[in-house]
Amino acid sequence: xxxxxxxxxxxxxxxxxxxxxxxxxxxxxxxxxxxxxxxxxxxxxxxxxxxxxxxxxxxxxxxxxxxxxxxxxxxxxxxxxxxxxxxxxxxxxxxxxxxxxxxxxxxxxxxxxxxxxxxxxxxxxxxxxxxxxxxxxxxxxxxxxxxxxxxxxxxxxxxxxxxxxxxxxxxxxxxxxxxxxxxxxxxxxxxxxxxxxxxxxxxxxxxxxxxxxxxxxxxxxxxxxxxxxxxxxxxxxxxxxxxxxxxxxxxxxxxxxxxxxxxxxxxxxxxxxxxxxxxxxxxxxxxxxxxxxxxxxxxxxxxxxxxxxxxxxxxxxxxxxxxxx
Amino acid sequence: xxxxxxxxxxxxxxxxxxxxxxxxxxxxxxxxxxxxxxxxxxxxxxxxxxxxxxxxxxxxxxxxxxxxxxxxxxxxxxxxxxxxxxxxxxxxxxxxxxxxxxxxxxxxxxxxxxxxxxxxxxxxxxxxxxxxxxxxxxxxxxxxxxxxxxxxxxxxxxxxxxxxxxxxxxxxxxxxxxxxxxxxxxxxxxxxxxxxxxxxxxxxxxxxxxxxxxxxxxxxxxxxxxxxxxxxxxxxxxxxxxxxxxxxxxxxxxxxxxxxxxxxxxxxxxxxxxxxxxxxxxxxxxxxxxxxxxx
Numbered sequence: 001x002x003x004x005x006x007x008x009x010x011x012x013x014x015x016x017x018x019x020x021x022x023x024x025x026x027x028x029x030x031x032x033x034x035x036x037x038x039x040x041x042x043x044x045x046x047x048x049x050x051x052x053x054x055x056x057x058x059x060x061x062x063x064x065x066x067x068x069x070x071x072x073x074x075x076x077x078x079x080x081x082x083x084x085x086x087x088x089x090x091x092x093x094x095x096x097x098x099x100x101x102x103x104x105x106x107x108x109x110x111x112x113x114x115x116x117x118x119x120x121x122x123x124x125x126x127x128x129x130x131x132x133x134x135x136x137x138x139x140x141x142x143x144x145x146x147x148x149x150x151x152x153x154x155x156x157x158x159x160x161x162x163x164x165x166x167x168x169x170x171x172x173x174x175x176x177x178x179x180x181x182x183x184x185x186x187x188x189x190x191x192x193x194x195x196x197x198x199x200x201x202x203x204x205x206x207x208x209x210x211x212x213x214x215x216x217x218x219x220x221x222x223x224x225x226x227x228x229x230x231x232x233x234x235x236x237x238x239x240x241x242x243x244x245x246x247x248x249x250x251x252x253x254x255x256x257x258x259x260x261x262x263x264x265x266x267x268x269x270x271x272x273x274x275x276x277x278x279x280x281x282x283x284x285x286x287x288x289x290x291x292x293x294x295x296x297x298x299x300x301x302x303x304x305x306x307x308x309x310x311x312x313x314x315x316x317x318x319x320x321x322x323x324x325x
Numbered sequence: 326x327x328x329x330x331x332x333x334x335x336x337x338x339x340x341x342x343x344x345x346x347x348x349x350x351x352x353x354x355x356x357x358x359x360x361x362x363x364x365x366x367x368x369x370x371x372x373x374x375x376x377x378x379x380x381x382x383x384x385x386x387x388x389x390x391x392x393x394x395x396x397x398x399x400x401x402x403x404x405x406x407x408x409x410x411x412x413x414x415x416x417x418x419x420x421x422x423x424x425x426x427x428x429x430x431x432x433x434x435x436x437x438x439x440x441x442x443x444x445x446x447x448x449x450x451x452x453x454x455x456x457x458x459x460x461x462x463x464x465x466x467x468x469x470x471x472x473x474x475x476x477x478x479x480x481x482x483x484x485x486x487x488x489x490x491x492x493x494x495x496x497x498x499x500x501x502x503x504x505x506x507x508x509x510x511x512x513x514x515x516x517x518x519x520x521x522x523x524x525x526x527x528x529x530x531x532x533x534x535x536x537x538x539x540x541x542x543x544x545x546x547x548x549x550x551x552x553x554x555x556x557x558x559x560x561x562x563x564x565x566x567x568x569x570x571x572x573x574x575x576x577x578x579x580x581x582x583x584x585x586x587x588x589x590x591x592x593x594x595x596x597x598x599x600x601x602x603x604x605x606x607x608x609x610x611x612x613x614x615x616x617x618x619x620x
Contacts (some may be wrong), residue, residue, distance in 0.1 A: 206485035303435035
């Protein structure tokens, strides 16, 4: 069997309350198909009893053993050593974007508080349906696979620079509630989700789609929330205004009008605030023309738009039907 | 293999980031890649149209893909977000025939040729690393980078979601690293290589976007990078044009020359800096390149 080096970030709090951190290497002979969790247990039992990590179900159901494994957040119980070793080294660190408690253990309190912020339960109200058909599961099913492991939260590129952003898991849960016909407060929820640091603060980097061990695709849920929010008329924020500029330009020019996009997204005052950057761009000849290139056959695009406004078609992706075995 | 493509530069390369288009055309010509223009192609809608008008977004993509299909060539682009938007639509058209029928039904009424979902969507970078004969590429590199430490910044929409792309994507993607090696440079391994440039939240979350730029650039510099390259016109704008604004937000000098991959490749091919639009870059790469004796 091959010998792997497990380079593990050890974290501890000093008596003065300061978090200290260093990496320590452990060598272990295991097969490539051994899970990282089994390897960690072996290191703890045979080499270092002080090594601290969370674990419980060993079956990718509880979400306890999420940690940074070779640069990406993964469940240790679901990850094979051979798949993540780089030149024989597996690097392990605690999840990011959360306070570290000890070694590979983080405080998951802030993560859960953000999930609670979106009220992760159905509420009574005027929009509540009392009869359901099978299609009710189309949008809900894949999001209900979420196990709240926090992998997406740990790898989220927006959370790296913003403590306020509510995060992908909470937004996926918000979509799960908004998309449920039994929910009575859909519109009020979409109003709240249109506030700053909520659904419009996602950078659309799709890291959460890649990190999620349960294929929840949080970013896809965020896209669907934005569609529903705009359809309900919550279009005051710069995110929504920016999104709405596109279909106007495509019908008019074919191409995006980058010259007027700024003013339409952040308004005149916002555009003035951006002038520092604009001056910088001007010096490099980078201010776009107010009259972009017009694509041939723009009238086709106008016609397509009209046809779809008159006869809307449903193109949303739908969860696969779950058939009991 | 025929190296003919329907060329879709994207809105940024036609307006603010023209230099990426100039460089792409120049290196393509050197490598025997024919880029056919697409006069009817519109903006792809980027990340936004899929949110505001999901059905229209797919119809717009189908119309663009259909124009390339009618030319009989795969589509090639130099913008990651165009790549992701068109690959996403193409992936759905290829795997959901009912959806393709629905969209074709609409576009045909507007006089657009129906899309048969027969073409592939590539990035020009992938064409250069995976389809051009490596010996041909090697022969064209007259000014190798002499070990220059180059940070590859892939950009999100070149990588994720993995399953939609017609090339190796996700964590397995290595094309930018391979190109740097082929040019004689040393790819720098750093934390930010597959992270977000923040372009799509530039206006809605301005401070956060600038913090992302700073974090990625500083992570690259910390790992020893002398220059950074990206395959994306939007990443170019964020990591290059907004680098100064990012310095102001974090209160720290960055000063990392950032180029489009085709610009650096063009320099190694001895294409004139005028043609490559090097003067339009915000952090001048000349001294970094001169120090290594590349220019």
